[in-house]
Amino acid sequence: MVNLTIDDKKVTAPKNATIFDAAKSAGIKIPILCHDKKLHPFGGCRMCLVEVEQMKGRLIPACTTPVTEGMTVTTTTPEIIKARKMVLELLLLKHPIDCPVCDAAGDCDLQNLTYEYKVNINKFTDEKFHHQIDYENPLIERDMNRCIHCGKCARICDEIVSFGAYTFINRGIEAKMGTEYDGPLNCEFCGSCVSVCPVGALVSRPFKFKARWWSMTKTKTVCSYCGTGCQLTLGVKDNKVLTTIYDENQGFHNGQLCTRGRFAYQFINSDKRLTTPLIRKNGSLVEASWDEALSVVAEHLREAKAADPDSVAGLVTPRLTNEELFLFGKLFRETIGTENIDHSAGYAHNALTSGAMESLGYAASPSTIADIQKADLLLVVKTDAYETHPVLGFEINLGVKRKDIDLRIVSDKRGKLSKLPKAKTYVHKPGNEIVLLNALAKSIIDANLVDASASNLPGFDGYKQSLEQYAPGKVAEACGMGADEITSLATDYAKAGKALILLPLGLGYVAHGKELAQAVINLALLTGKIGKEGCGVLIMGEKNNSQGAVDMGVYPKAKRNDAATILDSCAAGKVKVLYVAGENPVVSYPNRTKVTAAIDKAEFLVVQDLFLTETAEKAHVVLPACSFAEKDGTFTSVGRVVQRVNKAIKPIGLSRTDLEILSSLIGTLGGATYTSASEVFAEIASKVSGYQGFSYEVLGENGQIVPVTTKAKFVQVEAAPLKEEAGKFAMVTGSALYHCGTLSRYGEGPMHVCPEGYVELSRQDAALLKISENDVVNIKSSLGEIKLKVKVDVRMPQGVVFAPYHFADSSVNTLTDGSKVNWVTISK
Amino acid sequence: MSNAPAEEQTTEIDLTAANQVIDKYLTLPGNLMPVLQGIQDEYGYVPKPTIDLVAERLNVYPSQIYGVLTFYAQFHLKPRGRFIIRVCVGTACHVQGAERIVDTFFDKLHIGHAETTPDLRFTFEKVACLGACGMAPLAMVNDDTFGKMTVQKVEEIIADFSQRPMK
Known part of the structure; x- marks a missing residue:
C-alpha cells in the first residue's frame, strides 16, 4: 500500500492504483470522460488533470499516473479549472449542441461537466463535423458528429467483448471512430459501446425519443434470460420498461451486459402479451374472467386429484422466481399429491439433479463465478461458453487477456473464444465428450499426476479400473483427436495449480447432462481440484433460475416422473390434466412431432405464460402471467448466487404473477395461501437446505451464495464411441449466440442478431454440396424434414452441422429425438 | 483523399501472393505492418479481400487493420496508376504558381486529387513538399523529377508517359 495526500486528505491506495483510483476510493471526485473502471486507462480526454507537488511545472493526468509514496495531489486549483474549461471548450467546438433531441441528455458526461464548469461561452469557433449518421441497424445509432474521441467504445469492444468492431480511422483532424471500411456497424450488438459512451454518439435505437433520462424511474433487478444472473437497472416510465441503464458498479460483471440483457427487454411491454385469461369454448380460446378461469382449472385439478393424483402433471419453466417454483412444487406435491413435476430436468438439467447430486452430494456447482478470475487454467467443455452465457464469456475473456489464464476449449466446434491468445x-467428434474426458482421466493416471486426496475418495478403485479401456491411444481416433493431444491437454489440466471446468447445460444440449457432469467432476476430483479457490466445476444453467428450480426441488425424484415420461403418459392417456407454467415444450423439447401429439392427447391442458405460445395455443385454459419486471422475488444463478428481483412495473393488463395464481389455486384446493413473495421466501429459508438464514434483507444488493458441503465420490461413467452413420452429417443442437430458450424471440436485440433458425456448416462441406451462405437446404433425419438457411463458417469441422433450437418455424426439434447427435442428410 | 474507402471490387482477387506474404511473416512479432506493405508491393494497393485474409490469418480485427491502413499515408485502398504524378503545393511551389500546374493536370487527365484514371495509367496527388524548392514549381512522375514546371510541360509529360508501356 502507498500513502499519499489528495486535497489535504491522507489516502492509502494499492501500489498499482492510479491517482484517479486513489481519489475515487477516498470519495474525491475527479472529472473524467475517457475512463471506465473495467477498461485500461487511456489518458485521452485530459479532463482529469491534477497538480502533483512532486511533479511541479505541468498538470498531470490522474487516470494514467500511478500513485507513489508521499505524493501530494491537488485536484482543484484556478489553473486546473482553467485547463479543464479549455478542454471542454475544445470539445464543444466540434460537439453539436443538440441536447434537446439527444437521448443522452441528463446522462451525458459532457453536458454535466459543461454545466459544472460553467462553460457558457467559447473563445474558439470552428465548423462542426459533417459525418453521416449510421442508421443501418435497428439497435445502435452512431452519430459520429457527437463523438468526443474518448475511445471507450473501441476499447470495450476489444478488451471485453473481443469483437473489435471499432477503431480510430484516418488521422489528424479527419480522425474519427469508425468501423471496418467505415461502413455501417455490423457486430454482435451487445451494446457495450452504447453503455460506456459518455455522450450521445452511440445511442440505443429502441430507446430513441422514448423518454428523458431524468423522467424515468430506475429499478435494480436481475436479468431474466440466461443463468449468469447479471444485475440490471430498468428504466421505467408510464408503466413501460423503456431501456436498461448502465451502472458500472452493478454485479460481478460491473454492469456489462449482452444483447439480450441490454436490448431484449421489449417482451415485457410487448403487445403480444396475454392480458386476460382465455378459456376454450367451442374449439376456440375466448376471453374470460379470472374467477371463471381459475374455477375451471381448480375444478379439473380437484376432479383429477380425486380420481388419481398421478393423472395430473406439471411442467414449469425455470424462469420463475424461487418463491413461485416453491409454490409450484407445493401445489403438486402437497396439495394435489403427485410427483409428476419437472422443469425439463430430464432433458437438460440432470447434470445438476442427478450428476452433481450423485458425485458431490448436492445438486449444484461446487464453484462460483468468482473462481473464473482466480484460476490458472479454464477448461470449457461442450461450447466455448460464450454463445450460451455471453457475460461469463466476457469474464473468461478478461481472465485470459488480463490475468494470462490458459483457456482450453473441448467442443465439437470452435467458438469465438477460440480466437483468444x-x-x-x-475439436472432437460430436457425441464423444465422455470418451474423451475418460481418456483425459486415464492419461492423468498413467502420467502419475493423480492428486493424493483422490485415492481416499469412495469409488476410486472402481473408477480407475473402469478407465482401462479409455487409454488415449485406443480412443483417440474415435474422438477425432491425436493421442498426443489428449495427453498434453490432460497434463496441462492436471499440472495447472488452479483449474476450473465450465460446463454449460440446457435444452440445446440434451443428452449431455448427467454423465458429462460426472465425467468432468471425476476429472476434477482425480486432480484434487474441487473445494479450492479457483478450482472445481462450474455448471452453467441455461435459464435465469435453473439453479433455483433445482434448489426448490422442482424436479422429479424418479425417472418415471420426468418431463419425457410425463409426455409419454399424456400420450398413453395416463396423465389427463397437464399444467404447463411458462414452458413451451412444443418448440423447445426434442422430437417435436411426438411432443405435439402427446400434448394434443391431454384431456385438460392449462398453460400459464406471458404469451400465447405454440403450446398455449393448444390449451383449454390460458392464464396470463407476469414477467420478471412485474415481480418481487429471488433468482438463484450460476455459482449458487441468490439475488433479489425487484418489481419495476405494475402487471400488464389483467396478468397476475405466477405466485398469485399458484397461491390462489393452492387456496382453492384447501391449502394455505400467501400474500407476498417475502412470506414464501421466509418459508423457503426455513425448509430449503442452504437457504437457512436468508431473508430479503440478508440478500442485500449483491445476493448471497448458498453454502454447500461436498461429499464427493467417483462415479464410473461408461461410454462407447458413438457409431457414425456413413454418408450423413452429425447434427448438433445448441444455443445461438445471444438467444436463450424461446423467450428471446420476443426481444429486439436477439431477433436482430439472429432472426431465424439456420444450419451452420463447414466451408469444405459447403463446397462439396455446392451450397453457399443463405441458400435454403432440406435437412432430413429419421424423424422429419425441415428447411433451413445455411451459414457457412470456418468454426465448423467437416461432417458436423450445428442448428440452434429456439425457433418455432422450421423447428430443429422436428429432427431430434434427444440423442447426443442426430444424423441428417442435407440437400439443396 | 488517398485513403478513401475502397470501391466494390468487381474483379476476383487472386489471394496466392497475399498468402505467400503472410506465410513469410507469420511468426514474426508485430507482423501486421510488413504484411500489409508486402501485400501493397504485390498488388499495388491493399485490396479488400486481402484485409479479410490478413484478419483471419493473423487474428487481428479487420477494423484495426483498416485503422492502420487509413492512418499511414503509405497505404492505398484503391488500385493505383502505373505512373504516380505528384505535384508539390508547398510554400515555394505555391508562390511559383503550383495551383495552375495542378489545375492543368486535372483538366488534361479528367481526375482530381488522389484519383486514378480508369485505364489505371495515371494517379494524381498533391503533396506538401518534395524537397527541391529551388526547382519550384515541381512535379514528379514515379521517380523522375520535373522542375520549373509550366503548363506546356504538363502536356509534354502527359504525352510522354501516355506512350510508355504499362508493364
Missing part, C-alpha cells in the same frame, strides 16, 4: 481448442 492462449486459447487452445480441441
Whole structure:
C-alpha cells in the first residue's frame, strides 16, 4: 500500500492504483470522460488533470499516473479549472449542441461537466463535423458528429467483448471512430459501446425519443434470460420498461451486459402479451374472467386429484422466481399429491439433479463465478461458453487477456473464444465428450499426476479400473483427436495449480447432462481440484433460475416422473390434466412431432405464460402471467448466487404473477395461501437446505451464495464411441449466440442478431454440396424434414452441422429425438 | 483523399501472393505492418479481400487493420496508376504558381486529387513538399523529377508517359 495526500486528505491506495483510483476510493471526485473502471486507462480526454507537488511545472493526468509514496495531489486549483474549461471548450467546438433531441441528455458526461464548469461561452469557433449518421441497424445509432474521441467504445469492444468492431480511422483532424471500411456497424450488438459512451454518439435505437433520462424511474433487478444472473437497472416510465441503464458498479460483471440483457427487454411491454385469461369454448380460446378461469382449472385439478393424483402433471419453466417454483412444487406435491413435476430436468438439467447430486452430494456447482478470475487454467467443455452465457464469456475473456489464464476449449466446434491468445481448442467428434474426458482421466493416471486426496475418495478403485479401456491411444481416433493431444491437454489440466471446468447445460444440449457432469467432476476430483479457490466445476444453467428450480426441488425424484415420461403418459392417456407454467415444450423439447401429439392427447391442458405460445395455443385454459419486471422475488444463478428481483412495473393488463395464481389455486384446493413473495421466501429459508438464514434483507444488493458441503465420490461413467452413420452429417443442437430458450424471440436485440433458425456448416462441406451462405437446404433425419438457411463458417469441422433450437418455424426439434447427435442428410 | 474507402471490387482477387506474404511473416512479432506493405508491393494497393485474409490469418480485427491502413499515408485502398504524378503545393511551389500546374493536370487527365484514371495509367496527388524548392514549381512522375514546371510541360509529360508501356 502507498500513502499519499489528495486535497489535504491522507489516502492509502494499492501500489498499482492510479491517482484517479486513489481519489475515487477516498470519495474525491475527479472529472473524467475517457475512463471506465473495467477498461485500461487511456489518458485521452485530459479532463482529469491534477497538480502533483512532486511533479511541479505541468498538470498531470490522474487516470494514467500511478500513485507513489508521499505524493501530494491537488485536484482543484484556478489553473486546473482553467485547463479543464479549455478542454471542454475544445470539445464543444466540434460537439453539436443538440441536447434537446439527444437521448443522452441528463446522462451525458459532457453536458454535466459543461454545466459544472460553467462553460457558457467559447473563445474558439470552428465548423462542426459533417459525418453521416449510421442508421443501418435497428439497435445502435452512431452519430459520429457527437463523438468526443474518448475511445471507450473501441476499447470495450476489444478488451471485453473481443469483437473489435471499432477503431480510430484516418488521422489528424479527419480522425474519427469508425468501423471496418467505415461502413455501417455490423457486430454482435451487445451494446457495450452504447453503455460506456459518455455522450450521445452511440445511442440505443429502441430507446430513441422514448423518454428523458431524468423522467424515468430506475429499478435494480436481475436479468431474466440466461443463468449468469447479471444485475440490471430498468428504466421505467408510464408503466413501460423503456431501456436498461448502465451502472458500472452493478454485479460481478460491473454492469456489462449482452444483447439480450441490454436490448431484449421489449417482451415485457410487448403487445403480444396475454392480458386476460382465455378459456376454450367451442374449439376456440375466448376471453374470460379470472374467477371463471381459475374455477375451471381448480375444478379439473380437484376432479383429477380425486380420481388419481398421478393423472395430473406439471411442467414449469425455470424462469420463475424461487418463491413461485416453491409454490409450484407445493401445489403438486402437497396439495394435489403427485410427483409428476419437472422443469425439463430430464432433458437438460440432470447434470445438476442427478450428476452433481450423485458425485458431490448436492445438486449444484461446487464453484462460483468468482473462481473464473482466480484460476490458472479454464477448461470449457461442450461450447466455448460464450454463445450460451455471453457475460461469463466476457469474464473468461478478461481472465485470459488480463490475468494470462490458459483457456482450453473441448467442443465439437470452435467458438469465438477460440480466437483468444492462449486459447487452445480441441475439436472432437460430436457425441464423444465422455470418451474423451475418460481418456483425459486415464492419461492423468498413467502420467502419475493423480492428486493424493483422490485415492481416499469412495469409488476410486472402481473408477480407475473402469478407465482401462479409455487409454488415449485406443480412443483417440474415435474422438477425432491425436493421442498426443489428449495427453498434453490432460497434463496441462492436471499440472495447472488452479483449474476450473465450465460446463454449460440446457435444452440445446440434451443428452449431455448427467454423465458429462460426472465425467468432468471425476476429472476434477482425480486432480484434487474441487473445494479450492479457483478450482472445481462450474455448471452453467441455461435459464435465469435453473439453479433455483433445482434448489426448490422442482424436479422429479424418479425417472418415471420426468418431463419425457410425463409426455409419454399424456400420450398413453395416463396423465389427463397437464399444467404447463411458462414452458413451451412444443418448440423447445426434442422430437417435436411426438411432443405435439402427446400434448394434443391431454384431456385438460392449462398453460400459464406471458404469451400465447405454440403450446398455449393448444390449451383449454390460458392464464396470463407476469414477467420478471412485474415481480418481487429471488433468482438463484450460476455459482449458487441468490439475488433479489425487484418489481419495476405494475402487471400488464389483467396478468397476475405466477405466485398469485399458484397461491390462489393452492387456496382453492384447501391449502394455505400467501400474500407476498417475502412470506414464501421466509418459508423457503426455513425448509430449503442452504437457504437457512436468508431473508430479503440478508440478500442485500449483491445476493448471497448458498453454502454447500461436498461429499464427493467417483462415479464410473461408461461410454462407447458413438457409431457414425456413413454418408450423413452429425447434427448438433445448441444455443445461438445471444438467444436463450424461446423467450428471446420476443426481444429486439436477439431477433436482430439472429432472426431465424439456420444450419451452420463447414466451408469444405459447403463446397462439396455446392451450397453457399443463405441458400435454403432440406435437412432430413429419421424423424422429419425441415428447411433451413445455411451459414457457412470456418468454426465448423467437416461432417458436423450445428442448428440452434429456439425457433418455432422450421423447428430443429422436428429432427431430434434427444440423442447426443442426430444424423441428417442435407440437400439443396 | 488517398485513403478513401475502397470501391466494390468487381474483379476476383487472386489471394496466392497475399498468402505467400503472410506465410513469410507469420511468426514474426508485430507482423501486421510488413504484411500489409508486402501485400501493397504485390498488388499495388491493399485490396479488400486481402484485409479479410490478413484478419483471419493473423487474428487481428479487420477494423484495426483498416485503422492502420487509413492512418499511414503509405497505404492505398484503391488500385493505383502505373505512373504516380505528384505535384508539390508547398510554400515555394505555391508562390511559383503550383495551383495552375495542378489545375492543368486535372483538366488534361479528367481526375482530381488522389484519383486514378480508369485505364489505371495515371494517379494524381498533391503533396506538401518534395524537397527541391529551388526547382519550384515541381512535379514528379514515379521517380523522375520535373522542375520549373509550366503548363506546356504538363502536356509534354502527359504525352510522354501516355506512350510508355504499362508493364
